[in-house]
Amino acid sequence: MAQPRSLVILTGAGISAESGLxxxxxxxxxxxxxxxxxxxxxxxxxxxxxxxxxxxxxxxxxxxxVAPNDAHAALARLERAWAGDFLIVTQNVDDLHERAGSRRVLHMHGExxxxxxxxxxxxxxxxxxxxxxxxxxxxxxxxxxxxxVFFGEMPYAMERIEAALSRADLFVSIGTSGAVYPAAGFVRMAGAFGAATLELNLEPSAGSDWFDACRHGPASVVVPDWVNEMLAP
The missing domain is CATH 3.30.1600.10 (SIR2/SIRT2 'Small Domain')
Incomplete structure (x- = not known):
């Protein structure tokens, strides 16, 4: 596909696990x-x-x-270089994205x-x-x-998230179980709007079959590798 202009990245606990959380x-x-x-x-x-x-x-x-790991740092580097729309939607309540330098971060489950x-x-x-x-x-x-956001409560900023997914050219899920809704449904929503979808996870998630492509391995390896590809001339 052509280089995407609008990118939405979902992150879960797997991206922070290598930091010791x-x-x-x-x-x-x-x-x-x-x-x-x-x-x-x-x-x-x-x-x-x-x-x-x-x-x-x-x-x-x-x-x-704990401190941000190479996966957090790679996403911050991608954000700094990205000319189009960019949003990290995280299920995590830690501040490791921000400490790594990310600024366009939405914490759907609170902080x-x-x-x-x-x-x-x-x-x-x-x-x-x-x-x-x-x-x-x-x-x-x-x-x-x-x-x-406790179980049974509505995650934050769902309207903003859905609007971003509707505009996305590429949706990437990193370190998620694929079992917790509504985040587990984002891949199908993004796909229905026409976005390409990619999973980066330690192992296949419960929703792997919904993605166009999957890469499996430690986040500190697969995320920087993917970012390097995205930023290659």
Whole structure:
């Protein structure tokens, strides 16, 4: 195909795994020892706010011990060189894309370094621990919570994401399981709008069959290789 003008990249836990952040599923995964219902649902927050806040405090603190890897750096390099439309949609709540230099990033599942007021919807940058009952600086309500999209809640900016997919010439999925919706459906949406689709993943995902092409291997290898091809004269 001709060089694409509009590029949408979806990233998941697999791109951050090589930086030392636990992946969402599997032995040793992030949720080991915790049922999802205990830490990542609105009901969990209402039932045991101390547990939920402590869980995300630990995840937030863990960011200080990791750094972007070659895959994050390669995407930042591609963004800097890209003349057309470019958007990274990430399912990750870490800040490794930004630390690598990416600027056109949309966190559809929220961010660890952000707090959300459950009363008024105000969002603010947050470092360190976030205790239950912390007051919102905007409305004064003691309902600040982690700015994380819990299971059963609507991901952020879906209209913007769908608009970008409708314009994309190329959709690339990196390090995703292909099992978590709505992100797992992006490949079919992009394809229906006429985009070429490519999967870069450690192994075939649950949605590999939907892609036009797949390349499998560590993100720190396959992503820089692909970026080099995209930027080749």
């Amino acid at each position: 636990a992946t969402f599923r599997g032995p040793g995964g992030l949720w080991e020892g915790h049922r999802v219902e205990d830490v990542c649902t609105p009901g969990a927050l209402a039932r045991d706010p101390a547990l939920v806040h402590r869980f995300y405090d630990l995840r937030r603190a863990a960011l200080a011990g 660890l370094l952000s707090a959300l007021c459950a009363a008024c919807g105000h969002r603010l940058t947050w470092q360190g621990s976030l205790a239950p009952g912390t007051a919102c600086p905007s409305c004064g309500s003691p309902r600040l919570r982690p700015d994380i």
